[in-house]
Amino acid sequence: MRLALFQPDIPQNVGACIRLSACFGVELHVIEPTGFNFDDRAMKRAALDYGPLSHMTRHASWDDFQRDRPPGRLVLMTTKGATSLSDFSFKDDDILLFGKESSGAPDYVHAAVDARVIIPLQADARSLNLSVTAGITLWEGLRQTGAIGTL
Template sequence: MRLALFQPDIPQNLGAAIRLAACLGVPLDVIEPCGFPLSDAAIRRAAMDYGDLAQVTRHAGWRDFRAKSAPSRRLVLFTTRGATPLHDFAFGPEDTLLFGRESAGVPDDVHDAADARVVIPLAPGARSLNVVTAATLALGEGLRQIKAFPRLQRTDSPA
């Protein structure tokens, strides 16, 4: 399973996504251009002390991402225009979970390229979640379904 961010707008969200990916052992794809200057140094800064744990791949754009994605990977777009609720979606180990820009989601061509479109149901009146909050929910459910959460490592002695 992989996490992909399409042209993120907010550097703090990228930092949180890097930390999320590092903590869950999931590779992160960043599809540029971003809404802020992005460099390898900026990624290291955003990753804080998780940089060594994170596997981040930068893509120059949508075409570059698609060209480098394995054809066996299913592209699962999370969108408010999704057809399948998160709790009804069956994840697979080769899925790439794609999240759009905080300000605009993804353009129609990216929406149309997705193999599946998933929506996270929200309470009435709520419009959307923060992109990394949504990614956390989605990755958590996907990793649970495919039984791929990192193994628990005890740091304390048993009582």
């Protein structure tokens, strides 16, 4: 299972996902451009010393990511999801894709994915923080595929 962030805006979210990558032993793909410089202090502070343990690959564009990405389904986590997280069946080679914090994923990304999944929220809530969504989704995917017991 892998994480992929589409053009993230907030360095702290990337830092938190670097920690997820390190702690759960999964690849992290960052699809640029980002809304910050990668040497941003806020991202480094959020990632702490987990960077060397992380498995991060940066892609210069969506096209580069599509060309170079590993095999597996693209599963977009979105507020416009078609399937609830509780009803979705993960596979161990899924790539969990998360849109830009400020605007989500554009139509061409939606068109390219294999599944669109939503985490149900209370009616008045718009969305969860990106790194919180990544943690919830990754944990559920790893639990379903039996990878949690191998950590």
